[in-house]
Amino acid sequence: MTPPVNRNSALFLDIDGTLLDMARTPDDVVVPDGLLASLARLHDALDGALAFVSGRSLGAIDTLFAPFRTAAVGCHGAEIRSADGRVEALAAPIPDPVRALFGTLTDRHPGTLLEDKLYALSLHYRLAPEARSALLAAMEENAALFADQRVSIQLGKAVIDAKRVGIDKGVGVRTLMRQKPFRDRVPLFGGDDTTDTDVFHILPELGGEGFSVGRALRGAAYEFSSPEAVRQWLNDLAEEGVTA
Ligand SMILES: [Mg+2]
Structure with missing residues (x-):
């Protein structure tokens, strides 16, 4: 069973191991063209309520997905880009x-x-x-x-x-959920690794749900077998259109 998505959803997506297959080094990952197209269509269908949530920096995320750009939580929550493009640092640099x-x-x-x-x-x-x-x-x-x-x-x-200390992906998602166009929507978050559990923890308080990839993770109600299965699901959603 795949997670429900409708026009009132907000999609929060980890990148490595969730949308993209892991590679030998972070620079070796591949972003399939089909994924770019799906993300762009879903971004429009959800009025911009689609965000990346990653350990990568905002700059690295943009390089990977160019020309597609959307709201994002970078550096595990230390950097936030709102849907309107405003960038905010929630933490000081590493000492x-x-x-x-x-x-x-x-x-x-x-x-x-x-x-x-x-x-x-x-x-x-x-x-x-x-x-x-x-x-x-x-x-x-x-x-x-x-x-x-x-x-x-x-x-x-x-x-x-x-x-x-005090910074994690959950902090980042909570910050975006206070802003338009995420506010008042039902968040759906997908992730595959330990840093993602910080988001799964807070989903109940935000009224949302989560999915894991490749393994079960506490707090994730749904599970995909691989990033490829996630990409297929996003492709199907983009093709069929998001229901009201
Ligand atoms: Mg990951």
Whole structure:
């Protein structure tokens, strides 16, 4: 069963692992043309109430989906772009001592990749799985530094994310839900990873529902088998038109 979408819905979509297949590195993902077309049609059908919710920066999201642009939660909630294009930072940049530590760890473990998004850092080890245990140990050893610097660490699929305490994707979705055209709509959020559970948690309070991709996640009422299945569903929705 696929999640219900009608004219009063607001769609919030994670990108990597939800809309797009995971790739060797974040730069290697592919955005199929069909997906771009579906998103543009649904964006219009929902009067703009369609937003990306990603760990990527707003700049990286726009590069990926150009020329399509919509509201977005970037850097796990640290950056918000409203439907009218206004951009707001909800957090201060990651402090330099944490940035330096992540840089050192990346240098020490060949094959790891550091994505510096100013408000968040992502240390990818998909190409260096053997580094995982040492990286996780380093996170534990530096717990006091993270606490001092008001940084929280979250573990995802072959990635370690650093972001400011109090910032998460749920904060970002809640912010957009207070604004037009999202306000008073029923949110539907889709995600595939641990950082997405921060949105699943708050969906009941927003009167919304969620779907997960590739695995069951707590708080998600629906589940798709793969990003490909999500893209097919979006394509069908765009073709059939959103019902009133
Ligand atoms: Mg994801």
